[in-house]
Amino acid sequence: MIGGGVVTSLFNSAVLAAISTDNHTALAPTGPQAQHIFNDYKAFYTVCIIVYVLTVAIALIASRRHRQDTDGHKGEAHPPLPPPQLQLDPTREAKMTFWVNVCIAATVLILFGLLFVDFSTARAIHQFSSKPGAVNIVVTGHQWWWEVRYDDEHPQNVFTTANEIHVPTGRPVKIVLQAADVIHSFWVPNLTGKKDMIPNHSTELWFQADKPGIYWGQCAEFCGFEHAKMRLFVIADPPEVFDGWLNAARTPSRPPLEQIQKQGQQVFMLKQCSMCHTIGGTPAGGRVGPDLTHVMNRYTLAAGAIRNTPGQLAGWILDPQVIKPGCRMPQNNLSPHDLQALLEYLRTLQ
Amino acid sequence: MKRLNRFPLAALAIAMPLAVWSCKREERSFRVQPPAADTTDKVIVSKLRAGQMMATTTQRAATEPSGGPIAPPPPGIAPASKPSAGLVHNGYEENAYAVGEGNRLYLAYNCVGCHFHGGGGIGPPLMDDTWIYGSNPEQIFATIVEGRPNGMPSFRGKIVDYQVWQIVAYVRSMSGMLSKDVAPGRDDHMAGAPPPNSMRYQPPQWSTVGTIR
Numbered sequence: 001m002i003g004g005g006v007v008t009s010l011f012n013s014a015v016l017a018a019i020s021t022d023n024h025t026a027l028a029p030t031g032p033q034a035q036h037i038f039n040d041y042k043a044f045y046t047v048c049i050i051v052y053v054l055t056v057a058i059a060l061i062a063s064r065r066h067r068q069d070t071d072g073h074k075g076e077a078h079p080p081l082p083p084p085q086l087q088l089d090p091t092r093e094a095k096m097t098f099w100v101n102v103c104i105a106a107t108v109l110i111l112f113g114l115l116f117v118d119f120s121t122a123r124a125i126h127q128f129s130s131k132p133g134a135v136n137i138v139v140t141g142h143q144w145w146w147e148v149r150y151d152d153e154h155p156q157n158v159f160t161t162a163n164e165i166h167v168p169t170g171r172p173v174k175i176v177l178q179a180a181d182v183i184h185s186f187w188v189p190n191l192t193g194k195k196d197m198i199p200n201h202s203t204e205l206w207f208q209a210d211k212p213g214i215y216w217g218q219c220a221e222f223c224g225f226e227h228a229k230m231r232l233f234v235i236a237d238p239p240e241v242f243d244g245w246l247n248a249a250r251t252p253s254r255p256p257l258e259q260i261q262k263q264g265q266q267v268f269m270l271k272q273c274s275m276c277h278t279i280g281g282t283p284a285g286g287r288v289g290p291d292l293t294h295v296m297n298r299y300t301l302a303a304g305a306i307r308n309t310p311g312q313l314a315g316w317i318l319d320p321q322v323i324k325p326g327c328r329m330p331q332n333n334l335s336p337h338d339l340q341a342l343l344e345y346l347r348t349l350q
Numbered sequence: 351m352k353r354l355n356r357f358p359l360a361a362l363a364i365a366m367p368l369a370v371w372s373c374k375r376e377e378r379s380f381r382v383q384p385p386a387a388d389t390t391d392k393v394i395v396s397k398l399r400a401g402q403m404m405a406t407t408t409q410r411a412a413t414e415p416s417g418g419p420i421a422p423p424p425p426g427i428a429p430a431s432k433p434s435a436g437l438v439h440n441g442y443e444e445n446a447y448a449v450g451e452g453n454r455l456y457l458a459y460n461c462v463g464c465h466f467h468g469g470g471g472i473g474p475p476l477m478d479d480t481w482i483y484g485s486n487p488e489q490i491f492a493t494i495v496e497g498r499p500n501g502m503p504s505f506r507g508k509i510v511d512y513q514v515w516q517i518v519a520y521v522r523s524m525s526g527m528l529s530k531d532v533a534p535g536r537d538d539h540m541a542g543a544p545p546p547n548s549m550r551y552q553p554p555q556w557s558t559v560g561t562i563r
Contacts, residue, residue, distance in 0.1 A: 288458045321381040330510045
């Protein structure tokens with residue numbers, strides 16, 4: 001077991017070094033479920049390595065034994081093999097039968113042991129935490145972005161955001177998974193295992209982040225052209241920071257103050273943007289694309305395809321089909337002045 | 351022996367261009383070149399406009415930087431060289447992906463809210479042979495972009511041109527006016543109407559508002 005542990009840690013450090021980041025790996029668990037999965041993985045890995053080493057060693061030994069008689073013929077043509085002689089030695093035969101039976105029994109026992117480990121892991125993962133005060137979130141998979149709705153018992157507190165899930169540390173997070181078009185799969189390896197998002201069929205998942213940090217997620221079920229650029233970020237903050245974010249996210253957008261920002265708002269309302277996007281506190285209420293009420297507070301645009309900078313945003317608005325070919329956002333033919341005003345307005349959506 | 355070998359080669363020579371040709375109907379072009387399609391006034395069906403009346407269409411095109419009345423379909427997929435029934439040939443009508451996109455946009459932009467899934471309700475049905483404002487692609491384009499009296503809003507500036515042409519292709523597929531290899535075999539919503547590729551061809555018939563059932 002100690003040898004297996006050393007092998008495991010060597011393997012882990014090699015893999016971690018190779019991917020050079022620990023916010024998108026199941027090998028750096030930060031929640032109870034991920035810890036269970038990691039333990040399960042370690043148990044399987046250790047047992048399999050030991051069995052593998054033993055099997056290969058025994059095979060090698062067996063291939064070397066009783067072959068002394070051919071050693072003298074190296075470099076020469078082989079003499080014709082003697083006819084097989086079946087001289088049964090009853091005691092030796094009994095001994096061999098015994099050991100074969102022992103090996104079969106050991107295999108069955110090991111497999112059942114692994115089955116038990118696997119079963120208890122799955123059971124531990126799927127039992128909901130008894131801790132009170134879970135955060136309720138509905139995540140809907142779209143081609144190719146994530147709609148994130150924070151549920152609350154008071155309807156006025158319900159709000160929608162996209163692609164970035166803020167959660168408090170140390171509190172369970174219950175996620176209802178849905179899909180709007182095709183099957184997607186929710187996967188944040190540092191926090192928990194995968195779960196498919198199926199159209200017209202809700203599934204549930206819960207996790208808990210124990211350490212603050214940004215954990216990457218990724219759609220894990222092929223869902224079309226931009227499946228690879230369907231990223232997700234879980235941002236775990238200490239509870240007081242999370243509460244601050246939550247209160248800010250519940251507010252509608254502030255009305256623009258400067259003249260150019262007001263013009264930008266007009267562009268948003270009168271041009272293509274308002275057909276698909278919502279901005280809280282304005283008449284724009286499209287539900288086809290992501291909610292943009294606080295878009296400037298996000299780290300990335302287009303589900304992690306690009307960073308959220310003014311230049312990237314301008315490029316994304318004008319020609320998204322270069323950045324994410326096949327995505328649902330059309331090329332928008334805006335005049336330079338309209339674009340500049342629109343960018344100034346979007347900048348206010350903090 | 352040699353004669354026998356010629357047959358598969360000849361079959362291949364015939365099959366390859368056929369395969370390439372039939373792939374075209376599934377070709378997916380995501381980016382329209384140029385992004386801003388040119389504006390012409392050749393598809394105007396009526397001088398009537400909502401709001402302020404412009405003197406001429408050329409003046410109108412000059413005053414609106416974002417484009418005049420109607421832009422031709424982008425040349426992305428099929429060349430607009432072969433005008434069929436109307437003045438404008440909508441290349442998207444020969445492309446299954448574009449028709450599928452039109453289907454998606456028909457739902458996304460809430461055409462379905464009034465026209466339902468082709469059967470009509472608040473707006474007139476789209477799967478029958480009655481066309482109040484014409485069934486040609488450019489006429490349907492004008493209906494979407496300009497709007498029509500008694501309820502049809504204008505989507506000018508709200509939907510980019512190439513998406514309007516995709517919606518036009520889908521709208522025409524609803525009454526079986528597209529070839530069956532392009533029309534979707536299955537709709538993305540509740541069944542009711544037969545799928546567009548098994549829709550009976552219904553040649554458009556001109557009618558006036560008075561004869562609508």
